[in-house]
Amino acid sequence: MQALGMEKIVIIGAGLIGAALAHKLAQRGRAVMVVEAALPAALASGRSFGWINASFALNDAHFALRVAGMAAHERMALALPGHHRASGCLWWEEAGEALDATADRLEAEGYPVRRLSRTGLMAREPALRVAPEEALFFPSEGWVDPAALTRALLQASGAQVLAGVTGRIKTANGRVVGVETPLGLIAADQVVIAAGVATPGLLAPLGLNLPMRHRPGLMIRTAPVGLRLSHILAAPEQEIRQDDAGCLLAPAAAFHQADEGRDLTDPIGQAAAALGRIGSLLGLAGLRAEAVVQAERPVPGDGLPVLGAVPGVAGLWLSVMHSGVTLAAIAAEGLASEMAGQGILPVLAPFRPDRLLTAA
Numbered sequence: 001m002q003a004l005g006m007e008k009i010v011i012i013g014a015g016l017i018g019a020a021l022a023h024k025l026a027q028r029g030r031a032v033m034v035v036e037a038a039l040p041a042a043l044a045s046g047r048s049f050g051w052i053n054a055s056f057a058l059n060d061a062h063f064a065l066r067v068a069g070m071a072a073h074e075r076m077a078l079a080l081p082g083h084h085r086a087s088g089c090l091w092w093e094e095a096g097e098a099l100d101a102t103a104d105r106l107e108a109e110g111y112p113v114r115r116l117s118r119t120g121l122m123a124r125e126p127a128l129r130v131a132p133e134e135a136l137f138f139p140s141e142g143w144v145d146p147a148a149l150t151r152a153l154l155q156a157s158g159a160q161v162l163a164g165v166t167g168r169i170k171t172a173n174g175r176v177v178g179v180e181t182p183l184g185l186i187a188a189d190q191v192v193i194a195a196g197v198a199t200p201g202l203l204a205p206l207g208l209n210l211p212m213r214h215r216p217g218l219m220i221r222t223a224p225v226g227l228r229l230s231h232i233l234a235a236p237e238q239e240i241r242q243d244d245a246g247c248l249l250a251p252a253a254a255f256h257q258a259d260e261g262r263d264l265t266d267p268i269g270q271a272a273a274a275l276g277r278i279g280s281l282l283g284l285a286g287l288r289a290e291a292v293v294q295a296e297r298p299v300p301g302d303g304l305p306v307l308g309a310v311p312g313v314a315g316l317w318l319s320v321m322h323s324g325v326t327l328a329a330i331a332a333e334g335l336a337s338e339m340a341g342q343g344i345l346p347v348l349a350p351f352r353p354d355r356l357l358t359a360a
């Protein structure tokens with residue numbers, strides 16, 4: 001194969017994880033090439049709800065990481081303004097004792113949370129037609145449009161993006177030597193896998209197995225509607241937010257982390273049901289979906305992020321996770337620091353690749 005020229009760092013995958021890393025490396029003065037099989041944000045990052053939060057977490061380390069992720073987003077917003085929407089979130093996915101327990105847990109951690117009565121909730125979001133007795137307000141949560149942010153990060157990074165080019169990792173003598181593409185070999189000292197659900201397929205030829213969960217989902221976008229939502233809404237029956245154009249966005253299943261790994265057998269029917277739930281919540285009749293996209297969440301086998309050096313292959317790095325919108329900025333900060341030999345961020349230490357990687 002012909003060599004395309006020496007690129008020190010190649011990132012495989014131009015989703016939000018790869019784009020945030022390219023941007024962070026560029027801030028550190030590193031030249032980066034990004035190899036993307038389709039187009040930037042073609043997969044999960046272009047089909048995501050975009051909610052940045054830590055009110056949901058699988059364990060204490062995950063909570064700490066998500067809180068750090070929110071702070072890292074604020075730093076990213078300073079470098080790249082105009083993408084982050086500090087909407088806050090109104091949440092009533094649970095009720096009664098369960099809601100109290102969530103509020104108690106978050107308050108004990110110092111997470112910003114306010115308890116709202118029905119009147120308080122309606123005052124914050126007058127468009128609601130169905131409201132519970134009580135809800136929680138998470139003022140520090142918000143959202144981004146992950147596709148737009150991905151493209152903006154790539155552009156601001158100055159990275160060369162090879163789109164429509166599928167890469168494979170090339171190694172020799174236990175270390176990475178580059179990325180093989182249909183255009184030729186791109187030589188590299190360091191290669192980062194930021195390929196989302198395609199990660200196991202990139203690792204398998206190296207004799208490595210990374211278990212991933214099967215977590216398909218739907219993302220629905222309506223035509224612009226004649227009301228204005230100020231917050232992300234997380235109701236038991238449906239999560240909803242509104243974009244800048246006035247369209248409502250909603251995943252097809254409620255409880256964003258708890259939907260099951262079953263295949264979507266009736267996406268059109270599921271989308272219609274979700275539109276019906278949104279219509280009831282907001283008093284909107286005849287809601288129309290402008291787009292319904294199917295997506296697979298990149299969820300490692302234990303549900304938690306996998307980030308860091310790939311053991312046994314010098315120069316190879318890995319960054320794959322669900323809630324990658326919330327975590328993209330902290331993942332980029334941590335990996336860039338580790339790649340520069342500055343050690344592992346303590347908040348990322350529980351999420352090393354070797355906990356899940358096995359010999360294939």
Ligand SMILES: Cc1cc2nc3c(=O)[nH]c(=O)nc-3n(C[C@H](O)[C@H](O)[C@H](O)COP(=O)(O)OP(=O)(O)OC[C@H]3O[C@@H](n4cnc5c(N)ncnc54)[C@H](O)[C@@H]3O)c2cc1C
Binds near residue numbers: 050198
């Ligand atoms: C329905 C849905 C709702 C979600 N909601 C939220 C939310 O509200 N909040 C949140 O924090 N997270 C959410 N997520 C998760 C979040 O969107 C993902 O964790 C994040 O987008 C992952 O980004 P990524 O860059 O790792 O993956 P992707 O965006 O999938 O990017 C990977 C890229 O790699 C490319 N690629 C793969 N293999 C190769 C190869 N061999 N060569 C070259 N390129 C390759 C692909 O084409 C793709 O563009 C949601 C996800 C889904 C699907």
